[in-house]
Structures are given as C-alpha cells and as structure tokens.
Amino acid sequence: QWTHCHASLHLMNSLNHATPAPLFEGGVRAQNLTLTYASPRSTTYAVRDVSLEIGPQQFAGIVGPSGSGKSSMLYLMSGLRTATSGEVFFGDFHYSAATPSQKLDFRRREFGFIFQSPHLVPYLSVLENVLVPIENPKTDDKAFALELLERLGIAELAAKFPNECSGGERVRVSMARGLVHRPKWLWVDEPTASLDHVTGATVMNVLRTQTQHGALVVVTHDLEILDDADVVFKMRDGVLVGHDVAVRS
C-alpha cells in the first residue's frame, strides 16, 4: 500500500529556499519550520528546517519516536506556538505573518484541536463541553453533538460532568468537541494513547469521517492507526527524515 517517496522529498528539500509551487490547492504549506529551546548551556532543536504540505481533505500522519518533534510540529503548523523561523500558509493565506487577532479568528473558524489532555470545563456538562466551539448552539448543533457522543460510544454521559467521567471518556468528549463545528483542519495529538485497542479503532473511524469535508492531521507513535492515511511524515530528532504516500487502486 505504501510507496517510498524519498525522491520527491529530496526535491522538496532542494527547493526549500525558493518558493515552490504548492502541491495542493487550499492545503497547508509549512516552509523551513524551526523551533528551538534555548537554555543557558545549549540550544535544543525541537523542529529543524521542516517543510511539508498537506492537502485540504487529506488524512496525514506524523510519526516518530518520543521527543522527535511531532507535537511541536503540530503546534507550529496550527499556530499555537510561534516558530523560531519558517513560514506557514493555508492556501494563499500567509498564516504565520498574520496578526494575533487574525490568527485567532482563523483558528476559531477553521481549526479543531484534540490533545492528549482534554482540558474540559469542570462546571459544564459533557454536552455543554462539546458545544463550547459554537457561539450560539442551535437545535441542529445539539443533535450533531449528541450524534458524535453516540458514535464515540459515550452518549449516556451527555448530562454528566467531567469529574464523573474516566480519563478515556474525557478524551472522547474532547474529540466530539474538536469535531462539532466541522472544522476544515483537525489537529490531533496521540488520539489513542489513553484508550484500549477496540476504543482506539472506534475513535479513529469517527476521526476519519473528518476527511469528508476537511483535513485530518494525526500525530502518533502507533503506526497501526495510520493504516488508511494518505501520507505519513516521519520525524527523528526534530528532522523530517522521509514520507510515505499511499497508493490507492
């Protein structure tokens, strides 16, 4: 199913300092992203000169060992962290050059986030937590939120509060919250880390439906959940060391 595309990666790298024509219309384009952490004694490169592109309806994976810079890469592309150097574009929109309020606007409208720590609001019910990304939830929004909870296997928790849910249940609540406004870009960090195998497969199925209207970008060290990804980027020590593209017949 996989073909190795080192040749095209080399091409991408050799074009790094020019501005290559985008591979995808309306996709995300990361150009020479670098993130360093400076301490008095040394500088750590969390991400080092990484360039990649993801199409607007692709399922993309980012894999690599712990500490290889996967999460940092997700934060940089989604603008939650500012790069030490490098640029991010969404289609023609120069995201990394936008003002903080433009970025915030763009994120609210276009992005959904699912992180390892779910950060639920303790005094809101599960259903209310799921609806947080929507300013004035209508009946349709509530129905969709309940449908997501159902598909994630936690419909019976809708009226409960976060402190009445297990860790794995809270993660699934945060997944419904990430999906509820049908974002164009869904950024997901280690979705199956706190879930058993069967539940992991269920949530991947739900996340996968995202690509009917947007892109799904998943960071993981579990290659199995990327079986039907369109592209898998491999990181090591902050560097992009290769990528595999799925060939569909």
Ligand code: ADP
């Ligand atoms: P991954 O998600 O692949 O486990 P991360 O992106 O979290 O990797 O981290 C990449 C590197 O950056 C690691 O070496 C990590 O120790 C370092 N790092 C991450 N956050 C910080 C921080 N706040 N301060 C210093 N170093 C950090």
Ligand code: MG
């Ligand atoms: Mg990580």
